[in-house]
Amino acid sequence: xxxLLIALVLVSxxxxxxxxxxxxxxxxxxxxxxxxxxKLVEASGRKLHILCTGAGxxxxxxxxxxxxxxxxxxxxxxxxxxxxxACAYDRAGMGWSDPVAGARTASDFVEEARGAFTAAGExxxxxxxxxxxxxxxxxxxxxxxxxxxxxxxxxxTATASVMSRWPKxxxxxxxxxxxxxxxxxVGLLRLVNPLHLEGRSAALTYRPRTLIAADQLVxxxxxxxxxxxxxLPVPTVVLTHGKGGDWAGPGVIGPLDExxxxxxxxxxxxxxxxxxxxxxxxxxxxxHMIPAEQPDLVVSAxxxxxxx
Numbered sequence: 001x002x003x004l005l006i007a008l009v010l011v012s013x014x015x016x017x018x019x020x021x022x023x024x025x026x027x028x029x030x031x032x033x034x035x036x037x038x039k040l041v042e043a044s045g046r047k048l049h050i051l052c053t054g055a056g057x058x059x060x061x062x063x064x065x066x067x068x069x070x071x072x073x074x075x076x077x078x079x080x081x082x083x084x085x086a087c088a089y090d091r092a093g094m095g096w097s098d099p100v101a102g103a104r105t106a107s108d109f110v111e112e113a114r115g116a117f118t119a120a121g122e123x124x125x126x127x128x129x130x131x132x133x134x135x136x137x138x139x140x141x142x143x144x145x146x147x148x149x150x151x152x153x154x155x156x157t158a159t160a161s162v163m164s165r166w167p168k169x170x171x172x173x174x175x176x177x178x179x180x181x182x183x184x185x186v187g188l189l190r191l192v193n194p195l196h197l198e199g200r201s202a203a204l205t206y207r208p209r210t211l212i213a214a215d216q217l218v219x220x221x222x223x224x225x226x227x228x229x230x231x232l233p234v235p236t237v238v239l240t241h242g243k244g245g246d247w248a249g250p251g252v253i254g255p256l257d258e259x260x261x262x263x264x265x266x267x268x269x270x271x272x273x274x275x276x277x278x279x280x281x282x283x284x285x286x287x288h289m290i291p292a293e294q295p296d297l298v299v300s301a302x303x304x305x306x307x308x
Contacts, residue, residue, distance in 0.1 A: 019186025023208075026190065030203035036096040038070065038089075043116035046098035049090040050120050054081025058125040058150050060302055061117065062088040065132030065288075066214040067249075069095030069204055072131060075295035080302055087122055089113065093213025095204055104216045106140040106224035113137075114145070127151040127306055129298065131291055132247060133158060136221035139228045151235045151305030155290050155298060156247060156283075159268040160225040166261055170222045172252045174215055181211035194250060231275030237301035238273040240266060242284035279304070
């Protein structure tokens with residue numbers, strides 16, 4: 001029996017070691033295959049990836065969702081770039097940006113982004129566009145530095161009211177990300193492919209650093225949301241999904257809670273759009289991934305908030 005246990009332990013260690021080796025080799029292969037689409041700039045002691053196009057003021061800055069990078073905006077950026085300077089970037093650990101360890105606050109994210117855009121020569125005034133958890137950072141940026149921001153577009157973003165009524169949602173999301181991190185470390189996440197991704201999307205998502213960065217954002221967003229003003233004082237368009245409540249990720253919202261959470265979500269979007277210069281737009285043909293499914297609505301919203 002003792003020999004069997006020893007054998008099982010040795011096999012397990014070998015399997016884990018083999019998985020780590022496989023993941024390391026695949027990440028090296030991905031890095032050689034998928035090169036940065038923009039440029040790397042120094043901010044907060046690390047390099048952040050920024051992709052900009054076009055010209056014209058105000059400059060539009062895009063903040064991606066929790067598991068996404070600058071590639072989240074590929075169907076939007078060229079259109080916005082026809083009339084504005086349009087910039088997407090990768091938070092630390094996402095896309096082609098350097099990772100950072102430890103817990104992070106919304107202020108950490110905001111100041112790092114501001115530093116990166118300053119280093120890149122991209123000056124305010126800004127229109128800020130935030131998708132999903134990225135919307136919390138956009139709101140935090142506007143609250144902390146109101147002189148920077150002349151307009152905001154919030155794309156299917158979480159709110160304090162939904163999180164307070166459904167507190168287990170964030171805990172479940174973070175649990176999934178933590179589990180995914182360890183599965184990614186031994187290469188299992190890319191083999192199982194739970195999000196049905198391919199090519200570059202799979203390469204940039206199924207890495208431990210990506211799951212760590214997403215967890216950092218979810219935690220920071222959950223912490224800052226209760227302290228943010230309920231509406232914004234600048235021109236704002238709130239875009240919300242019209243098809244299904246898939247915003248929390250696979251397996252987070254159970255079927256018994258789905259209808260109630262969806263009702264609360266849509267009510268919260270209406271409340272968020274009650275600002276003096278705000279409006280609500282329902283993306284009838286989209287789930288949570290509005291930038292990919294109805295990019296024209298994002299472009300239109302940007303034009304709305306950019307008007308003098």
